[in-house]
Amino acid sequence: EDQVxxxxxxxxxxxxxxxxLNCSYTVSGLRGLFWYRQDPGKGPEFLFTLYSAGExxxxxxxxxxxxxxESFLHITAPKPEDSATYLCAVQSGAAGNKLTFGGGTRVxxxx
Amino acid sequence: GAVVSQHPSRVICKSGTSVxxxxxxxxxxxxxxxxxxxxxxxxxxxxxxxxxxxxATYEQGVEKxxxxxxxxxxxxxxxxxxxxHPEDSSFYICSASPGQGSITDTQYxxxxxxxxxx
Numbered sequence: 001e002d003q004v005x006x007x008x009x010x011x012x013x014x015x016x017x018x019x020x021l022n023c024s025y026t027v028s029g030l031r032g033l034f035w036y037r038q039d040p041g042k043g044p045e046f047l048f049t050l051y052s053a054g055e056x057x058x059x060x061x062x063x064x065x066x067x068x069x070e071s072f073l074h075i076t077a078p079k080p081e082d083s084a085t086y087l088c089a090v091q092s093g094a095a096g097n098k099l100t101f102g103g104g105t106r107v108x109x110x111x
Numbered sequence: 112g113a114v115v116s117q118h119p120s121r122v123i124c125k126s127g128t129s130v131x132x133x134x135x136x137x138x139x140x141x142x143x144x145x146x147x148x149x150x151x152x153x154x155x156x157x158x159x160x161x162x163x164x165x166x167a168t169y170e171q172g173v174e175k176x177x178x179x180x181x182x183x184x185x186x187x188x189x190x191x192x193x194x195x196h197p198e199d200s201s202f203y204i205c206s207a208s209p210g211q212g213s214i215t216d217t218q219y220x221x222x223x224x225x226x227x228x229x
Contacts, residue, residue, distance in 0.1 A: 032217075034217065036220070041202075041223070041225070042222055043206075043220035043222045043223045044204075044220045046113070046217060046218075046220070049217055087155070097143060097160075097208060098145075098160060099145075099218060101155050102154065103153070103154045104154050
């Protein structure tokens with residue numbers, strides 16, 4: 001059974017204070033690891049897909065990296081508008097095209 | 112691109128009534144659509160997977176007679192909560208996958224529907 005664990009559960013940052021979110025996973029044959037951003041009362045917004053260890057992707061202040069056991073989402077010099085819950089999900093060969101989500105990390109960036 | 116809409120965004124109904132939620136992919140054809148449920152401060156829980164023209168596949172513990180799913184076309188899936196009760200109150204979110212033939216299909220999510228059953 002695929003498992004995804006995100007840490008920390010919550011993160012409070014000052015504006016400009018860079019930090020990293022962790023997503024540890026156990027899957028049977030990783031097909032893809034996905035990062036989403038979710039604002040309160042809204043559906044998740046797609047950020048990145050990572051396919052293989054060593055891969056990195058960037059978008060504005062966000063950078064996602066992937067190893068064989070975990071993924072990191074680095075937030076560089078965050079702004080208050082980066083406050084959201086960040087969700088990590090995996091897609092495995094055993095589960096077809098279904099996603100298994102982690103519990104999420106709630107990020108609050110204070111001005 | 113890859114926009115998914117849901118309607119309605121909020122619905123309040125009386126116990127015992129049925130509620131239909133629509134999910135549409137606006138700018139792509141979705142071979143597969145998914146329905147999730149999310150409780151406050153919790154992550155998404157997959158309820159069912161639907162493919163156009165075939166019966167939905169429900170996750171363990173999800174009552175198929177309670178949550179009816181119809182994937183009538185490549186751009187529309189509906190979830191009907193039948194005989195709704197207060198415990199069915201939740202945030203329901205759909206997602207759609209373009210299925211472009213790659214080995215990994217990204218899911219794009221709708222904005223969600225807040226269901227409150229009185």
